[in-house]
Amino acid sequence: MLLSRVTKPARYTNGEWNAVHRDTASARARFALVYPDVYEVGMSHLGLQILYHTLNSTPDFVAERAFAPWPDMESELRSRGLPLTSLESRTPLRQFDAIGITLPYELTYANVLNVLDLAGIPIRASDRGPDDPLVIGGGPGAANPEPMADFFDAILIGEGEDAIVEMAEAVAEAERTDVLRRLAEIAGVYVPSFYEVSYEGVGPLARVTPRDGAPPVIGRRIVEDLDAAPFPTRQIVPFLDTVHARATLEIMRGCARGCRFCQAGTAYRPRRERSVAALLRQADELIANTGYDEISLLAFTSVDYGAIQELAARLVERFGERGIGVALPSLRADAFSVALANTIQKVRKTGLTFAPEAGTARLRRAIGKQMEEDDLFAAAEAAFSSGWTRLKLYFMIGLPTETDDDVAAIGDLVRRLVQFGRGVLGPRRNRLQIAVSAATFVPKPHTPFQWVGQHARDELERKHRILQTALRGRHIKLSWTDPGTSALEAAVSRGDRRVGAAIEAAWREGARFDSWGEYFDFGRWEAAFSQKGLSIGDYANSPLDYGAHLAWEHVSCGPDKSVLKAEAERAIEGGGL
Amino acid sequence: MAQFICRYQKGERVRWISHLDLKRTLERAMRRAGLPLELTKGHNPRPKLSFGPPLPLGATGDAELLALHLAEPLEPEGLKQLLNRQLPSGLEVLEAWRVPVHQKRETFGQVDVAEYKIMVSNGLNEEELGNRVSGLMESETLPVRRGGGRPEREVDLRPLIISLAVSRTGPHEIELQARLRTGSHGGARPQEVVDLLDLNDDGRVVRYHRTGLYASAGPPTQRRGGVWRRWTRARRSRGKDSES
Known part of the structure; x- marks a missing residue:
């Protein structure tokens, strides 16, 4: 039994109070919501619970959860060739219509790639086919989506309560070939493949310009009236002691x-x-x-x-x-x-x-x-x-x-x-x-x-x-x-799309859980940047010119x-x- | 003020929840159920709860015990129903009864015997397991190492194993019934017995289910359900609602 071989097996067993188990077969769009860190950290994140309950309170859409498996679980999954599944129905992530991934902070980005890979989903949007789920990002990291732009089909800028329902509607209605166009029409949604990047120097000096009528500037979404915004009072109560158990x-x-x-x-x-x-x-x-x-x-x-x-x-x-x-x-x-x-x-x-x-x-x-x-x-x-x-x-x-x-x-x-x-x-x-x-x-x-x-x-x-x-x-x-x-x-915070290649290289060299001191290896990241002809210093340490165009x-x-x-x-x- | 004991099941769905997490889960369920929990005095008031001996992680059981103090009495049946409506699937109160409030802190301090059903499905035949069991029971001492890390100690398991019985329960499954000492005066873990029997436990071939918790000091009983009942009777006979 796999669970007897990993630490804190309750990270993977679900069935917590207020977790939502719905019939996924009849849903018009099924979302797997992913927080790219370990369960206890992810379950302390209010944003995830807001989006989860917002989608699940609609009749048409279903949301389930997944988290980054701890390295012991990862090696069990890989050695047995098992795909990463959602918690609720244990559906392999790649069978969902869309994967919604939070970008909470830069040091989780290697985990994002790892989750996609463990799910058997090609990590680069350009390598994904019509049978793969859409990969949608959002959260604080979306303020500069460029370092992760190549890995996402769409990224929501700003607050998600209203936009996630609009996005789910687009996912449900549109044909796979047309869905990106539909998503790009939603305010706040950035579809990276509709843009071209031209680089104007070393560091994050880049210009991202739209092709085919996509908006030149993507404005962030905000919820006008908090009282009217959905707020989950049926918050999931984890069995495990999470970072914020309250x-x-x-x-x-x-x-x-x-x-x-x-x-x-x-x-x-x-x-x-x-x-x-x-x-x-x-x-x-x-x-x-x-x-x-x-x-x-x-x-x-x-x-x-x-x-x-x-x-x-x-x-x-x-x-x-x-x-x-x-x-x-x-x-x-x-x-x-x-x-x-x-x-x-x-x-x-x-x-x-x-x-x-x-x-x-x-x-x-x-x-x-x-x-x-x-x-x-x-x-x-x-x-x-x-x-x-x-x-x-x-x-x-x-x-x-x-x-x-x-x-x-x-x-x-x-x-x-x-x-x-x-x-x-x-x-x-x-x-x-x-x-x-x-x-x-x-x-x-x-x-x-x-x-x-x-x-x-x-x-x-x-x-x-x-x-x-x-x-x-x-x-x-x-x-x-x-x-x-x-x-x-x-470096990642001020990164451009080139930095994405370095993130991928670091992940391929084993980067995981970089916010956890025991797993962070600066040498690995330096090597990954230089392998892609970049340097961490150019992004992190260089002052940028007021006149320059930033990524x-x-x-x-x-x-x-x-x-x-x-x-x-x-x-x-x-x-x- | 009233004290109640609940016997509950920790089932398949929650067998990977640690004892500490289980305690928190039950406490939250009680709060959701709106039970009039009696709180401790002091800076950080907590509900007065006590729990029977913890189950090993990964094991199931239906002889699990908890005690709670309520500020106002409730019908035991009502308590059971209120709580069951708020318990996550895999947890269920099987019965509840009222006991006299007593001063002793350790409500379950007298529980000293645990009975496990250990299901073995690794293709081992009944006879072979029987031989191994006899060998074990005939040993004078059964030293095992404990403590994993720093001060590693040696414990003699032999006096902590009361009985072991083997039976076939299916074409590919044999069952080992183990009656083991438990509690604060020393106990054997079912996993340790399985290791001594060399059953190659990777969690897939061996499953643990606790069927009874007993207090050996209580009067004997023939009732199915285990010695915990003896202990229950012992408690009850001291209270007003004695039935024996």
Whole structure:
């Protein structure tokens, strides 16, 4: 038996509460929805559940799920010649009409190819025939679809609730020869094979132009009214302990804060809220349907929700006595947020997380991060005096205009927080811990910083050493992102279609699960890029010219290039707002 | 305040769910069922639940036990039905009964014997398996290694095997009935017995099904369903609703 030979066999057995089992034979279009990471990660992704239930709530369309099998399962499948199947009906993926694959982050792209290959589907769209399913992409990675463009028949730019039904309709109605044309007529849908690419230099300098009347610019889809948008309250309850084992209530989408490095900040504009009334109704249904003991109020910054106090109070009033907690997954660094978390959270989590991003007020201003140091200290005071003893702080290294002094200032800030924390904690001061996590700045398409090069490895390592020296001492724990991982993220994030060939080469050499440290091999990726005559540095590290035509300019993801450029100039030359 | 015990089945559909995941699954089902669960006091209130000895991953069973505390009493039959409506397929409460609330933390601490049906379908004949079983039962000691990784210990399995019986159940299947010690004072795992019998278990030829959980300290019973009933009777006879 195959399942006795793999870790966590429950990843593959399905039958979870609220999983939908429908007759697939009578459906007009059958979709397999794939999240290209392991089950526990994929099942924590709200987007997948939204699309799954949206399709399954129609009479005509059926959606089932599949995830990237863990390497032990992959080798079992390959050695027995078994194809990858959906969870629900165990139908081989290649028998579906369409495969919908989320592109959550760059480090999953090798898994996308692996899933297609395990399903027996040719990985390149141009190699697929009329009997193969359509392969449709979407999700955050679609903001720059180019690195994955050759592997997809169509990619949806933006939010999927409405568009997926329109796409399913096209898949159901159109003849296979005509379906791409039909899909391309749907707003937000990009059909890569209808475009030609001409390269204008080294790095992502490319022009993607339409053939045969396809739209020159593909605008992203957004849902206008969140209250009217479908929201699944019959969320699937995994048997396995997933990354987020709780009911998810999406209270708000988008963010109005305008951090200049943040792609989600531009791609999900404008900020839209659900009404308190709708949320209370959904919370009741969620708890009744799932049996979870915690509801998480999902948003980029949940405390930015206009009526957060009212919502939180009414949820606690409704569920508190039943032992059901309310969680704020994303806090703002100020006293208000901490006080709110303190009143509503059932479980006293040991730590709170804040993201100052930079060590000095000047640099925070330059990157558009609205956070005053006083607020951070007020948040820390509120946290320490209400029982928390651990803080986690997120910073970024390699930000535009960053100097060595800015990096060293992180150490200064953290040491002052330690001093302060010891004072507030008094007799409990020995429990104080401040964990500093230093991510690497990654330039992202459609942000004001898309033109900025990421630091090369040497420079990053030099700054990590500055950080290390500045952050010695009791109570402090420092970690940082592996520079190789960051470089790959940047190169793929700013990649063009040529980068797709490098992704394929890396996958052929065994790249899988690159977001998992134990499987990531930077050497393999470097070799794959150079095998295709490319270099990671040209995509990741080179600054790009404002005047150059970038590989993703046929995708419109919010602000115009001129707006982004003005923002970038204000940040870099003006040093702030 | 009332305490109930449920005997439930862990079937084919959920046999790859670990014990920890199963506990969470049952707890969520109870919440969906709207049971008036009694919560523990303190910072992080949890429902008061206890579970019988875990099944090995991949095994099925219909003698599985759980105990729950409710703030208000319910008819056992009603409890069973409420819960069954909320259980994923493969899990089913077979019966429920009320027991007196007692102070002991370990509700199932007295359960110390487990009975398994081990189905062998690797073409081995009945006689050969019978010989191997006799050999095993005649051994003075049966040392096995445990712990996989770091401090690896040696355990003598012989005193933990109470009985083994072989019977043919189909043209290609023979069945081994194993009565094994279980619980906190030491137990034998069915897989270990299968390994000792050299049955080449890759999960395809051998299947495990637990048929009974027993408390050897309880009074004997002739009822089908296993010694867990003895234990049940023992509990019940101390309560008001004694029936024996």
